[in-house]
Amino acid sequence: MIRVETKGCESFVDSAKYEAYVAKALDAFDVLKEETGAGNDFLGWKKLPRQITDRELSEYEAIRDKWARKGVDLVIAIGIGGSYLGAKCVMEALSHNFAKQLKRKDAAEVVFAGNNLSEEYLAELMDLAAERNVACIVISKSGTTTEPAVAFRIVKQYLESHYGKQEAADRIVAITDAKKGALKTLATQENYASFVVPDNVGGRFSVLTPVGLLPICVAGFDIRALVAGAVDAHKGLEIKSEKNPAIQYAAMRNCLHTELGKSTEILVNYNPKLTYVAEWWKQLYGESEGKDGKGIYPASVNNTADLHSMGQFIQEGSRIMFETVLHVENAQRSVVIESDPQNLDQLNFLSGKHVEHCNHMAELGTRIAHIDGGVPQMSITLDKVDAFNLGGLLYFFEFACGISAYILGVNPFNQPGVEAYKKNMFALLEKPGYEEATKAIKERL
Numbered sequence: 381m382i383r384v385e386t387k388g389c390e391s392f393v394d395s396a397k398y399e400a401y402v403a404k405a406l407d408a409f410d411v412l413k414e415e416t417g418a419g420n421d422f423l424g425w426k427k428l429p430r431q432i433t434d435r436e437l438s439e440y441e442a443i444r445d446k447w448a449r450k451g452v453d454l455v456i457a458i459g460i461g462g463s464y465l466g467a468k469c470v471m472e473a474l475s476h477n478f479a480k481q482l483k484r485k486d487a488a489e490v491v492f493a494g495n496n497l498s499e500e501y502l503a504e505l506m507d508l509a510a511e512r513n514v515a516c517i518v519i520s521k522s523g524t525t526t527e528p529a530v531a532f533r534i535v536k537q538y539l540e541s542h543y544g545k546q547e548a549a550d551r552i553v554a555i556t557d558a559k560k561g562a563l564k565t566l567a568t569q570e571n572y573a574s575f576v577v578p579d580n581v582g583g584r585f586s587v588l589t590p591v592g593l594l595p596i597c598v599a600g601f602d603i604r605a606l607v608a609g610a611v612d613a614h615k616g617l618e619i620k621s622e623k624n625p626a627i628q629y630a631a632m633r634n635c636l637h638t639e640l641g642k643s644t645e646i647l648v649n650y651n652p653k654l655t656y657v658a659e660w661w662k663q664l665y666g667e668s669e670g671k672d673g674k675g676i677y678p679a680s681v682n683n684t685a686d687l688h689s690m691g692q693f694i695q696e697g698s699r700i701m702f703e704t705v706l707h708v709e710n711a712q713r714s715v716v717i718e719s720d721p722q723n724l725d726q727l728n729f730l731s732g733k734h735v736e737h738c739n740h741m742a743e744l745g746t747r748i749a750h751i752d753g754g755v756p757q758m759s760i761t762l763d764k765v766d767a768f769n770l771g772g773l774l775y776f777f778e779f780a781c782g783i784s785a786y787i788l789g790v791n792p793f794n795q796p797g798v799e800a801y802k803k804n805m806f807a808l809l810e811k812p813g814y815e816e817a818t819k820a821i822k823e824r825l
C-alpha cells in the first residue's frame with residue numbers, strides 16, 4: 381500500500397493549520413464518496429478496479445494473441461492526452477531500460493501517434509511501419525479530436541494499401557464512445573473490433589479502461605497484476621480516516637498552496653522508469669485543477685540527472701514550490717560497487733555498497749538540502765516499480781486528485797480551457813463553419 385509522509389513540511393506549516401486541511405479533505409472525501417460534488421456524472425473511474433471482469437481482460441488478451449499469430453511486431457497506438465498517457469506511463473515504468481537495444485521480442489512493440497501534429501513524426505513513423513508487421517489501436521473518447529484523427533487517416537490508408545481492406549480491418553481496434561462520434565461511425569462502418577470508453581470516465585481517469593489496458597496488454601505487460609494493485613489500493617483508500625494517504629496528500633498540498641502561497645508542485649523521481657508517471661500525473665492534476673484562476677502548477681524532475689540542471693533553481697531560486705518525492709523502497713536488480721586497487725576515483729569507501737543505497741542517500745541528502753533551502757517536502761513510498769504497485773499508485777493519484785480539487789473548489793472532471801486552442805487552429809485552417817472566426821483571427825495576425 382502507498383504511504384504518504386509529510387514530516388518534511390513540519391518546519392513550514394504548524395500542525396493546527398495542517399489539521400484544518402485534513403478536516404477539509406475529510407469533507408471532500410464525503411463529497412467524492414457520496415457523489416454530490418461538481419462533475420459527479422464523471423465518477424465511473426472510482427469503481428473501475430472492482431468492476432473489471434476476468435472476461436474483459438481475456439478479451440484484451442485475445443486481441444494480443446490474435447495479432448501475435450499474424451506475426452504483428454509493431455502496434456501503433458493512436459491517441460492524445462488521457463487517451464495516451466496512461467498506457468505510455470505504465471509501459472515506460474515496466475519496460476527494461478534498454479528493451480529497444482536488446483531487441484527482446486516476447487511481445488509486439490507499441491509506439492504512439494496522434495499525440496502531436498508533427499509531419500516529420502508521421503513520416504518517420506511510416507518509415508518504421510514499412511519495415512514491420514503492423515496493427516493499430518485508435519483511441520478517442522469523443523471520436524472527434526484532430527490529432528488522432530489525422531494520424532489515423534494516414535495509418536489506416538497505409539494498412540489498407542499494404543494489407544488490403546479486409547485484413548487491415550482485422551488489424552485495427554477502435555476504442556471510443558458507445559454511441560457517438562466520428563470514430564464510432566467509422567468503426568461500425570468498417571467493422572473494426574471495438575471497445576467502449578464508459579460515458580462516466582473522463583480521458584485522464586481512463587487508464588484502467590480499454591484505453592490503457594489494451595495497449596498495455598498487447599505490449600506484453602501484466603494487466604492482471606496492474607488491476608490487482610488498483611483493487612488493493614481501492615480497499616485502503618475507501619476508508620475515511622486521517623491516516624488515509626489520499627487525505628494526507630490532498631490536505632498537505634492544499635495547505636502548502638493556500639497557507640504558504642506555494643504555486644508549484646514538483647513531482648520528483650530517482651528512477652528513469654518513472655519519468656512518464658510524472659507526465660501522466662501532470663495531466664491528471666493540471667487538467668483537473670487548473671481552472672477558474674486556481675490550481676497548483678504540476679511540474680516534475682528526474683533525479684539525479686535534473687539535480688545538475690534544475691537543482692540550482694530548486695535550492696536557491698524563487699520560493700514558489702514544494703516537492704513530492706516518489707520514493708521507491710526496493711530496486712529489483714542488484715549492482716554492487718566493487719573495490720578498485722588504484723582507487724583513483726576515490727570511491728573505495730563505497731565498496732560493497734549497492735548502487736541503490738547511493739541513490740537513496742542522494743535522495744535523502746537532496747530532501748534535507750531542499751528543506752534547508754525553503755522547499756517543503758512530502759514523499760509517497762512504493763515498495764517497488766512493478767505492475768501491482770503501479771496499479772496502486774495510479775489509482776491513489778486519481779482518488780487524491782478528486783479530493784484535492786474539491787478542497788480547492790473546482791470541478792475536477794471537466795476541461796473547458798482545452799477548447800480555446802482548437803477554435804483558433806480550426807479558424808486558421810479555415811475549417812468550414814469557422815468563417816467568422818477565421819476573419820477575426822486573421823485580422824489579429
Ligand code: PA5
Pocket residue numbers: 460461462463519520521522523524525528582583584585667795798
Ligand atoms: O482528460 C481528457 O479528457 C483529455 O485529455 C482527453 O483525453 C484528450 O483531450 C483526448 O480526447 P479524446 O479521447 O476525446 O480524443
